[in-house]
Amino acid sequence: MMTRRGLAVLTALLTSGFCALSLGGPLYFYVAILLLLVMVYSFISCLWAWKTAEARQHLSTPAVSKGETAQLVLRAEHRCPLPVAPLAGDFVYAGQPIECAFGSAPFRTHERRVSLTARHVGLYNAQMTQLVVQDIFGLFFMKKRPRQQGATLTVLPRPFDIEKPRFTLGDDGSAALSRTQEDYNAPEDVRSYQPGDAMKRIHWKLSSRKRELLVRRFETPAPPDTLILLDCDRPLGGENIPEGKENLRDALCETAVAVANLQMADGSPVRLPIYGDKANEFSSDHKASLSLLQEMLACQPFGSGEDFARVLNLELRRMRRTGATIVITTRLDAPIVDGVSRIRRMGPSARLYLVTYTPDNPDYQPYVSRLQHHLVEVCYVTPA
Secondary structure, three states, X not given: OEOHHHHHHHHHHHHHHHHHHHHOOHHHHHHHHHHHHHHHHHHHHHHHHHHHOEEEEEEOOOEEEOOOEEEEEEXXXXXXXXXXXXXXXXXXXXXXXXXXXXXXXXXXXXXXXXXXXXXXXXXXXXXXXXXXXXXXXXXXXXEEOOOOOOEEEEEEOOOOXXXXXXXXXXXXXXXHHHHHHOOOOOEEEEEEOOOOXXXXXXXXXXXXXXXXXXXXXXXXXXXXXXXXXXOOOOOOOOOOOOOHHHHHHHHHHHHHHHHHHHHHOOOOOEEEEEOOOOOEEEEEOOHHHHHHHHHHHHOOOXXXXXXXXXXXXXXXXXXXXXEEEEEEEOOOOHHHHHHHHHHHHOOOEEEEEEEOOOOOOHHHHHHHHHHHHOOOEEEEEOOO
C-alpha cells in the first residue's frame, strides 16, 4: 500500500512529467526520471522484503502466578539485500494491541523481549498479529501475518494464609481408627507377634495351626474429606470498580487454592467439584497436586456456571464422607443460606467465605445471623 508520502511523490512525478511534455524543459525530465527511479526502487525493495519476511514468537514460560511477569520473545527477519526501513510488529496481549520495533539489517534475526504482567487469573493469548515492512523512503508499506499461532499464558491463583478449617468432633479419623482396632470381626491381615502387642489381638486359631503367634491387623479408616464448593457463576458486584469483576474472580480462585493448600499440607483429602462452563473435579491429598488445581481454576471463565443454590443441594450426597465443607461465593441470599444450613445439619462443619467489596452491607446481616444460628462460620474476603 502507498503512504501519504508516496502519494505526494506520485503527484510530483505526474506534475513534473506533464510539465516536461508540455514545456519540453530538460529539468522537468530529470526530476520526473529521478522520482520514477525512487518509486520503482521503493516498491521493489518493499515487495522483496515482504516476500522474504518471517516472524515468530514464544513465551519464556507457559504459566506464572498472579502478579509475576513473563517474557514474550518476538523474532523477525527478512532476506532483502536492498536497504529498507526497520521492521515493525503489532501483537495483542489480554485484548490490548501493542507495537514493537525491530532492526532493518537483512539476513539477521532481530529479537525483542516484551514483559507481560500477569494482573489477573486466567488464560491470556499473546500473539503477533502482523509484521509491517516499509521501504527506506517511506513511500510503500506492506503487512504480513505470521504463520505461527499465538502462545497462551496461564496466570495461576496464589494461595494466602487462612485459618485451618475445623472438623466436627469425632470426624478427624482418630475415633474411627480406635473403634476399628477393637473390632475383631474386621481384620485386614495378620502378622507375626511382636513384643508389646496386646494379647487380645492374637489370632489363636491361626497361631495354633501355623505353630507361631500371629496378630490381627485391622484396616485404618481413611480420613474424612474437605469439600470445597466454589461458585463458578459470574461474580456478583464490582460493576463500578475498575477491574472489579476480574478482582472478584481472582479472590474466588485464590481462596479455594488457599483452603486446598492448607488441608493437603498434612495429607488431608480435598475434593473440589467445578460446576462451570468447563465441568471438572479435583480430588487429591498430596500438596504436589496443588499446581493441577491452580490450572483447573485458571481455565474456568466464570461466566455462566450452574446455579450455586442447586450445586449446594446436589452436593448433599457427599456429606457421609465429608468432615468439613467450605463454601466460597460472591452472593448471599435465602436459597444459598438454606443450602449451607442443610449441609451443616448433615453433620460436617461448614464455613462460608463471602467475597465482596461491601462486607458491611446491612442486607447481609439477616443471612449471616441465620448461618451463625446453624453454627456456620462466616468469613469475608475483600478483593485486592
